Amino acid sequence: MNIIKLSWKNLTSKPLAMLLSLVLFALGVGLISLLLLLNKQLEEKFQKNLAGIDLVIGAKGSPLQLILNSMYHVDAPTGNITIGEAKAFLREGHPLIKMAVPISVGDSYETYRIIGTNKKILELYEAEIGSGKLWEQDFEVTIGAAIAEILNLKIGDEFHSSHGFVSDGINEHSDSEPFKVTGILQPSGSVIDQLILTNTASIWKVHGSHDMGGPVQEDVKDSTIVTPAKTGTLLDHPDEEITSVLLQFSKRNIQTLQLGRNINENTDMMAAMPAYEINRLYGMMGAGEQLLKMVAFIIVFVSGLSVFISLFDSLRDRKYELALMRVMGATQAKIFFLIILEGIILAVIGFLIGIALSHIGMSILSNYMESSYRYSFSGSVFLIEEFYLLLGALGIGLVAALIPAIQASQTDISDTLTDS
Amino acid sequence: MLQTKDLKYSYDGKTMLNFPDISCKEGERWLLLGQSGSGKTTLLHLLGGLRTAEEGDVVVGGTSLKNLSKSQLDQYRGKKIGIIFQKAHFVKALTVEENLMLAQNLAGQKISKERIEDLLERLNVGHKLKSKPDSLSIGEQQRVAIARALVNKPAIILADEPTSALDDKNCDEVIKLLEQQAQQENATLLIVTHDGRLKEKFKNRITLDE
Known part of the structure; x- marks a missing residue:
C-alpha cells in the first residue's frame, strides 16, 4: 500500500x-x-492539393467556389466556359504559361467525380500510374487508388456515369457507352486518389447535347501520349464547353499577376488565385x-x-x-x-x-x-x-x-x- | 523507556499546564488518570510528539523528541510509538488490511501480510481483513486500531481513552487485549483515561490534578 x-x-x-x-x-x-x-x-x-497551381480560369461566379470545385473537387461548378474563350491559355506556347490543364466536371460514378482532362494533370499532382495504362480512347478511364480500393474496381471493369454528384440511379447515363477502367493510379495522398480521369471528349459524348463529329474520336485514337495533339483536338472545337482551366506559370512576376486581372476585367471568364482564395477560406x-x-x-x-x-x-x-x-x-x-x-x-x-x-x-x-x-x-x-x-x-x-x-x-x- | 521532565504547555500563552514527571520502564504498564479538562489528552499528544512542549522534554527510548526535526519526528513516531485514540479513525477508502499495510508503509517498514493477519487474528477480528472500516462495529474498530498501533512493533503504546465508548464487556476485553499484546511485544503501555473501571486493573498510576 x-x-x-x-x-x-x-x-x-x-x-x-x-x-x-x-x-x-x-x-x-x-x-x-x-x-x-x-x-x-x-x-x-x-497545401498538397494546391499542387503548384497558380491560376484557375472558369465561368464568372464565386472565385472560392471555382477553386473548390476545380481543384478540391467539392462544391458545384460556377458554370462553363467555351474552348474558344479559353483557347489563348490552352494553346501551347503562351510565354507565361508552363502548363495548362482543362477540367470538365459534372458527372460521377458512385459519388466519385469523373473529370475530363488531359494527362498533364498527373504532373500537377505528381501522380503515377500504378497498374494498367492511362486512358487513350474515349470512355477509357484511369481511376485514383482510393476509388479502386473502396469501389473494388479492377482494370477492365465497366460502369455508367451519373449526372451530377449523387448516386441515386435516376440520373444514370445508362443509354451512353459505358466507361471502361484501363488503369489505376498509385496512391498519392492528394485529391487525385479520389478522381476518375478521362479525356474531355468522353464527357461531351456522354452528354450528347452536341453532334460529336468523327474527328475528335479519330484524333484521340491516333494521339499517342503526346499532349499537344490532345490540346489540338480540344482547340478544334471552339464551341464545346469545359468547366475550367488550371494554369501553372513558367515564372511568377508582375505580368502573371496582371493576367488574372485582365481576364476578370476584359473577358466573360473569371480568374482565381488558389493561394489567395484558400487563405481567405482559412480566415473564414x-x-x-x-x-x-x-x-x-x-x-x-x-x-x-x-x-x-x-x-x-x-x-x-x-x-x-x-x-x-x-x-x-x-x-x-x-x-x-x-x-x-x-x-x-x-x-x-x-x-x-x-x-x-x-x-x-x-x-x-x-x-x-x-x-x-x-x-x-x-x-x-x-x-x-x-x-x-x-x-x-x-x-x-x-x-x-x-x-x-x-x-x-x-x-x-x-x-x-x-x-x- | 519513556521519561518526561518539567513538561509545560500552554494553549493561550497565559494558563500554563504543568505536568508531573513521568518515568516508565520497558514493558511496564501505566495508567494516567485525570478528569476532563485536566490536560490528559494534551499530555498524551506531547508524549506522542503530536505537539511540542513549551518547556521541558520528552525522551523516548533515549531519543529526545525536542531535538528531532518535523519530518524526523513524524518518522520516529511512525516507527517507535503506536497511538490508539478515543475514537478510531481509518483511511475510509481502504480495507482493514490495506489500512494496516499503509501503517507499515508510512513507518518505512516492510509490508508483511502475515504480521497483519496474525495480529488481527489475535485481536479476534481476523475475519474483517477485507472489510471497509465503516462497516465494523465500534468494538471491532477499536480492536483494529489496536492492531494498527501494534503493527510496527513500537516501543511505546499510547492509548487515549480507549474504553470510553465501550460497554463493560467490551471494555474488559479491550483492556485485556491491550495488556496482552503489549506484553507479547514487550512494549511500554500508557493508558490515559478518566474511566474509573480501569483504576483497579493497574498498579502503576499517575493522577493529574485539575
Missing part, C-alpha cells in the same frame, strides 16, 4: 466526483486535440475555430476547477485520516505529494480519455469527410502539439491540487485529532 495506490483508492472511493472531473477534463482535452488534428490535416490536404474558418478553441479552453478551466473543488471538499471528510497518516509516520511532504498525485492522476486519465475521444472522433469524421468532401483523414496520426497538451493537462492537475495539498500538509495533527 504505497502512496500512489492510496491516491488511486481515494479517487475511486468517490466515483461520481471522479467521473465529473474526468468527463470535463476529457471533453476539454478532446475538443482541443480534435481541433488541432482537424486543422493540421485539413491544412496539409489543402478561423473565426469558428477560434470560438471552438475558446469553448474548449473554458471547459478545460472548468475541469481544473472541478478537480480543485472535489479535492478541496474531500479534505474536510479526510482531515482525520490525513492527521492519522501523520501519526503513523507520514511526513508533511508525503501528505502534500498524496494530494498532488490525486490531481495529476485525474489529469492524466482525463487527458488519455480526451485523446482517445478525439482520435476516435477523427476516424468517424474521416469516414464522413471522405464520402462528402473527398478528403481522407486519419485518426492514427499523433501530433507534437498533443504532447504539449499533456504538459498543459499535467500543469492544470498540479495547479488545481496545489492549494488543497498545501492546506492538507499544513493541518495541525493534534488540533485535528482533539476536535473529534
Whole structure:
C-alpha cells in the first residue's frame, strides 16, 4: 500500500466526483486535440492539393467556389466556359504559361467525380500510374487508388456515369457507352486518389447535347501520349464547353499577376488565385475555430476547477485520516505529494480519455469527410502539439491540487485529532 | 523507556499546564488518570510528539523528541510509538488490511501480510481483513486500531481513552487485549483515561490534578 495506490483508492472511493472531473477534463482535452488534428490535416490536404497551381480560369461566379470545385473537387461548378474563350491559355506556347490543364466536371460514378482532362494533370499532382495504362480512347478511364480500393474496381471493369454528384440511379447515363477502367493510379495522398480521369471528349459524348463529329474520336485514337495533339483536338472545337482551366506559370512576376486581372476585367471568364482564395477560406474558418478553441479552453478551466473543488471538499471528510497518516509516520511532504498525485492522476486519465475521444472522433469524421468532401483523414496520426497538451493537462492537475495539498500538509495533527 | 521532565504547555500563552514527571520502564504498564479538562489528552499528544512542549522534554527510548526535526519526528513516531485514540479513525477508502499495510508503509517498514493477519487474528477480528472500516462495529474498530498501533512493533503504546465508548464487556476485553499484546511485544503501555473501571486493573498510576 504505497502512496500512489492510496491516491488511486481515494479517487475511486468517490466515483461520481471522479467521473465529473474526468468527463470535463476529457471533453476539454478532446475538443482541443480534435481541433488541432482537424486543422493540421485539413491544412496539409489543402497545401498538397494546391499542387503548384497558380491560376484557375472558369465561368464568372464565386472565385472560392471555382477553386473548390476545380481543384478540391467539392462544391458545384460556377458554370462553363467555351474552348474558344479559353483557347489563348490552352494553346501551347503562351510565354507565361508552363502548363495548362482543362477540367470538365459534372458527372460521377458512385459519388466519385469523373473529370475530363488531359494527362498533364498527373504532373500537377505528381501522380503515377500504378497498374494498367492511362486512358487513350474515349470512355477509357484511369481511376485514383482510393476509388479502386473502396469501389473494388479492377482494370477492365465497366460502369455508367451519373449526372451530377449523387448516386441515386435516376440520373444514370445508362443509354451512353459505358466507361471502361484501363488503369489505376498509385496512391498519392492528394485529391487525385479520389478522381476518375478521362479525356474531355468522353464527357461531351456522354452528354450528347452536341453532334460529336468523327474527328475528335479519330484524333484521340491516333494521339499517342503526346499532349499537344490532345490540346489540338480540344482547340478544334471552339464551341464545346469545359468547366475550367488550371494554369501553372513558367515564372511568377508582375505580368502573371496582371493576367488574372485582365481576364476578370476584359473577358466573360473569371480568374482565381488558389493561394489567395484558400487563405481567405482559412480566415473564414478561423473565426469558428477560434470560438471552438475558446469553448474548449473554458471547459478545460472548468475541469481544473472541478478537480480543485472535489479535492478541496474531500479534505474536510479526510482531515482525520490525513492527521492519522501523520501519526503513523507520514511526513508533511508525503501528505502534500498524496494530494498532488490525486490531481495529476485525474489529469492524466482525463487527458488519455480526451485523446482517445478525439482520435476516435477523427476516424468517424474521416469516414464522413471522405464520402462528402473527398478528403481522407486519419485518426492514427499523433501530433507534437498533443504532447504539449499533456504538459498543459499535467500543469492544470498540479495547479488545481496545489492549494488543497498545501492546506492538507499544513493541518495541525493534534488540533485535528482533539476536535473529534 | 519513556521519561518526561518539567513538561509545560500552554494553549493561550497565559494558563500554563504543568505536568508531573513521568518515568516508565520497558514493558511496564501505566495508567494516567485525570478528569476532563485536566490536560490528559494534551499530555498524551506531547508524549506522542503530536505537539511540542513549551518547556521541558520528552525522551523516548533515549531519543529526545525536542531535538528531532518535523519530518524526523513524524518518522520516529511512525516507527517507535503506536497511538490508539478515543475514537478510531481509518483511511475510509481502504480495507482493514490495506489500512494496516499503509501503517507499515508510512513507518518505512516492510509490508508483511502475515504480521497483519496474525495480529488481527489475535485481536479476534481476523475475519474483517477485507472489510471497509465503516462497516465494523465500534468494538471491532477499536480492536483494529489496536492492531494498527501494534503493527510496527513500537516501543511505546499510547492509548487515549480507549474504553470510553465501550460497554463493560467490551471494555474488559479491550483492556485485556491491550495488556496482552503489549506484553507479547514487550512494549511500554500508557493508558490515559478518566474511566474509573480501569483504576483497579493497574498498579502503576499517575493522577493529574485539575
